[in-house]
Amino acid sequence: MSAACAACGSTWIDARYDYAAVEQHWGSPAALHGRVASLWRYAELLPLSAPDPEITLFEGYTPLVRLYPYERLYDHPHIYIKDERQGATSSFKDRQAALAVTALKRAGITELALASTGNAAAAYAAYCARAGIKLWLFLTSLVPAEKMREAALYGAEVVRVSGTYDETKHVAAEFARRRGVHFDKGAKAIPGKESMKTLAFEIAEQLGLTLDPSGARWIAPDWYIQAVSGGIGPLGVWKGFTELHHMGLIDRLPKLGIIQVTGCAPMVNAFQAGSATAEAVTPQTLITVLSTGDPGMSYTLLREAALTAGGTMIAVDDGEAFAAMRKVASKAGLSVEPATAVAFAGLEKLLIDGTIQAGETVVVNCSGHTFPAESHILGDQYLLNLELDARGSVTASRDRDEGLSAALRRLDEQVTTILIVDDNPNDRRLIRRLLRAHKHYRVVEARNGAEALTLVEDAAPDLIVADLTMPEMDGFTLLEHLKQNPRTATIPVVVVSAKALTREDRHLLDLYSESVWTKGDYSTRALVDHIVDTLGDAPIDLVHTPEVALATPRVNSDTPAEIAPRLVIIVDDNGDDARLAQRIIEGMGGFHVLTIPNGRDGLRAIYQHRPDLVLLDLVLPDMDGFKIIETLKHDPSLSDLPIIVYSGKQLTNDERSGLHQSISALIEKASLDRQHFISMVNEVLL
Numbered sequence: 001m002s003a004a005c006a007a008c009g010s011t012w013i014d015a016r017y018d019y020a021a022v023e024q025h026w027g028s029p030a031a032l033h034g035r036v037a038s039l040w041r042y043a044e045l046l047p048l049s050a051p052d053p054e055i056t057l058f059e060g061y062t063p064l065v066r067l068y069p070y071e072r073l074y075d076h077p078h079i080y081i082k083d084e085r086q087g088a089t090s091s092f093k094d095r096q097a098a099l100a101v102t103a104l105k106r107a108g109i110t111e112l113a114l115a116s117t118g119n120a121a122a123a124y125a126a127y128c129a130r131a132g133i134k135l136w137l138f139l140t141s142l143v144p145a146e147k148m149r150e151a152a153l154y155g156a157e158v159v160r161v162s163g164t165y166d167e168t169k170h171v172a173a174e175f176a177r178r179r180g181v182h183f184d185k186g187a188k189a190i191p192g193k194e195s196m197k198t199l200a201f202e203i204a205e206q207l208g209l210t211l212d213p214s215g216a217r218w219i220a221p222d223w224y225i226q227a228v229s230g231g232i233g234p235l236g237v238w239k240g241f242t243e244l245h246h247m248g249l250i251d252r253l254p255k256l257g258i259i260q261v262t263g264c265a266p267m268v269n270a271f272q273a274g275s276a277t278a279e280a281v282t283p284q285t286l287i288t289v290l291s292t293g294d295p296g297m298s299y300t301l302l303r304e305a306a307l308t309a310g311g312t313m314i315a316v317d318d319g320e321a322f323a324a325m326r327k328v329a330s331k332a333g334l335s336v337e338p339a340t341a342v343a344f345a346g347l348e349k350l351l352i353d354g355t356i357q358a359g360e361t362v363v364v365n366c367s368g369h370t371f372p373a374e375s376h377i378l379g380d381q382y383l384l385n386l387e388l389d390a391r392g393s394v395t396a397s398r399d400r401d402e403g404l405s406a407a408l409r410r411l412d413e414q415v416t417t418i419l420i421v422d423d424n425p426n427d428r429r430l431i432r433r434l435l436r437a438h439k440h441y442r443v444v445e446a447r448n449g450a451e452a453l454t455l456v457e458d459a460a461p462d463l464i465v466a467d468l469t470m471p472e473m474d475g476f477t478l479l480e481h482l483k484q485n486p487r488t489a490t491i492p493v494v495v496v497s498a499k500a501l502t503r504e505d506r507h508l509l510d511l512y513s514e515s516v517w518t519k520g521d522y523s524t525r526a527l528v529d530h531i532v533d534t535l536g537d538a539p540i541d542l543v544h545t546p547e548v549a550l551a552t553p554r555v556n557s558d559t560p561a562e563i564a565p566r567l568v569i570i571v572d573d574n575g576d577d578a579r580l581a582q583r584i585i586e587g588m589g590g591f592h593v594l595t596i597p598n599g600r601d602g603l604r605a606i607y608q609h610r611p612d613l614v615l616l617d618l619v620l621p622d623m624d625g626f627k628i629i630e631t632l633k634h635d636p637s638l639s640d641l642p643i644i645v646y647s648g649k650q651l652t653n654d655e656r657s658g659l660h661q662s663i664s665a666l667i668e669k670a671s672l673d674r675q676h677f678i679s680m681v682n683e684v685l686l
Contacts, residue, residue: 012297014239015190017045023247029205030215037061039095039198045243046198047190052102055130057088059098060198064206064363069332074351076358080221081366082203085336089122089150091368092233095198097123100184100191105131113176114138114184115169117229118147118289119337119368124184125154136181138172138386140165142288159411161386164283166294171386174404175411187232187298196236197243200224203363204244220250222360223311225257225350226367227342228267229290231298233365234258238305254363256311257356258302259346261285261321264292267299271313276300286318287338289368312355316345324348337368386411410440416535417442419461421452421478422496423470425640426685427519429612431465431496433566434524438540439532443610445637449473453481456488463514463535468497468505476505479512492534496527565592566685567609571602571628572617572646577669581615581646584677599623603631606638613685616663618647626655629662642684 022044025031035041039060040051063086067079087094101124104112113136114124121137128135135156139148140163152158159175161168176183186192204218211219220241226234234256244250260268263285270278280294306313316324325341328334336344343364350356386407418441422428425447432443444459446452450473452466464482468475475495482488495509498519509516514534517527532540568585570593572578578595585591594609596602599620606614606628614632618625625645632638645659648669659666664684667677 012188013190015047015194017243019243019247023249026218026247026249028216029208029218032205033215039098039195039202042198042201045201046099047194048099048102048106051098052105052131055102055105055127056098057094057126057130059087059094061202062086064203064210065366066210067332067364070328070347073331074348076351076356076362078359078361079347080207080361080363081334082199082363083366084199085334085366085369087123089119089126091119091123091337092196092199092365093119093123093368094127095195096120096192096232097127099195100124100189101127101131101133103191104133104182109182110134111179111181112136112184113172113179113181115165115172116143117165117291118143119339120186121147121151121156121158122154125151125156128156129154136172136175138168138175140168140288140291142291144288157415159386164293165291166280171404171407175408178408187230187235192232193236193239196233197240198236199233199365200237200240200244204241204250207361207363218244218249220244220252221254221363222252223257223350223356223362224254224365225259225343225347225362226365227259227261227290227339227346228295228302229264229292229339231258231267231295231302233367234305235298235301237365238302253309254311255309256302256306257346257350258306258311258313259343260313260315261287261290261342262315262317263287264290265315266293267295267302268313268315270299271303271306276303287321287342289337289339290342312350314346314349316342316349320345334366335370336366337370340365340367343367386414413440413537414442416463416537417444417459417461418531419444419446419452419455419459419464420466421446421449421464421470421475422467423447424467425642427467427496429566430524431527432610433612434528435531438528439537447640449475449478449481452478456482456491461491463531464491464493465531466493466495466497468495468499476508479508483512494527494531494534496522565590566612567591568593568613568615568681569602569605569609569611570595570615570646571599571620571625572615573597573619573621574617577617577646577648580672581677584674585615585681588678588681597621599625599628603628606632606641610638612642613681614641614643615646616643618645618649629659633662644680644684 025044032041038058041061043049063083065081065083067081070079071077084092097120111134112128114120115138121139125135125137136159137151137156138159138161141160148158148160161171173183204220207221208217208219209215224237228234238256241250241253245253258267264281264283266278266281278295278299283291283293285291321338321341324345325336325338328336328341328344347364356362418435420428420431420443428445435441435443444455446455448470466475466478475497479493482491482493492514493512495513495516496519515530529540568591570578570581582593582595585593594605596605600622616625616628625647629643632641643663644665644667645663646667646669665680667680
């Protein structure tokens, strides 16, 4: 886990083993018969001798599948895929995550920062979840939302950065340095290459068993083909084959076919120009998982490997890749990710132009599956946004550092979590609005002490605002539980309650709480200032908080400066009806209104912005209002959200009865009365 070589100072760390001893154990594939069917079967040549049973998902040893349809299409026998779609999170990055996270746990590391273009995000999130390691995941804003939600579903803290992958990686490294968090260095670290070389071991073992069922020989393919972004995959694979060759277990090294997408091909550009180093490019491709613009030392090493065995580097464009994706699905029955499609498009070019010669055995890394995370499970509620302005460019170090520092300060604010515990939803919403009027804190809510204790474990709040009088578990009991647990004893608790306190109550609160505020008898601005000061943040008046689109509503001139307007989300696909409702609500004063034209985006906006009221039509183009209501009511953090159904649908008696059990009010569009509408909104929010 060292950051640099003690002898030469290089940050490119490599592992060496007693190859002579390993050769005695690995004389033939048959010698490994009976070992576990995972990458751990090659323990003698791994930096860890065994998996952690609490972490492993039996990663690796994926199938080597013969691609008969492509053999017929191109009249070329012996084309295989290494089907990495079969991994725990459906990509080859499961190998890297498994070894790296196991090493981190054994080293006692409990918090990790990682920058990713997609696949590593899901893999590390899954394995960190199993290891109990907190993961800070930095993704560019171009990474598909499904990938972000998948990582968030595993419990990772997802930070969406408005910059390139190389800028995102720089931000992640700086974030890790500032917070004292371990930063994953990918190809520069030992686990990355060491995990990926098991692909080479498996290919040589499986190809040997395929071509020689007696299991007497390890056999290397003539070609290994992979689409490349940062290069960690083929770097590791090349190391694996060179180790097998060094031990005399294979008679040749395969040619590497390195494929990049035209819109981000720094390696190909440099290779074709005969250069030993690659110049960074700005990615311009729809295939975001391959958008590493600066490959650095990876290119130099891969170029040397390609030239050693007679390999090559070529580029294909986005259109060729997507055409290849359709072809491999329709001809071979394989649903693959865009990166794999790039590899297949490259394979086709190399076959057609004769670079791959007749009779040569080819293995293509089928690096991942197209399967996305379910988009409506989480919405975007667990995404943190880190905006880099022009000064965040990696090309101007001084301005970059200033812009980066400002962006990280904003991120520090966003990752600050405050838990509000109160059985009164109106009181919870008031405190949430007060905080969000001035800060970008992440606010979570609980309805009683028992629910709060569960959220404390999951959300690890930096501060708790708690009522005292609540059902199931009151505030005093909650305080006692918090202070008796060493992991939660230091969390500051601000009490906001209407309870008349006895002398004993006050004594207990003096011991266990940061401060006590009486409901209905405190300055809202003073409370917010106190919370900010308790957290050690800069005072509100000294901080310029940039406006975030949709997230922070503007304050009307007649709204008290210390209280943010209430946020109403209208979900209605009828533009005229939505505008009418918006005008009525905004005319009441003290409200900010968002209108959303469909159900899925409406649900996402509700998750992201946590409104004070939802005005919901029932008939929507993608998912109806009944489904939205059901989804919200099954989420404890949103089950108390006031919902007014505002619809022209003719309701059955059963539908009407069911709605009255789940919503705050029902207004029929056909009989809309302005004053009745206003009084209904006021009544629901009081």
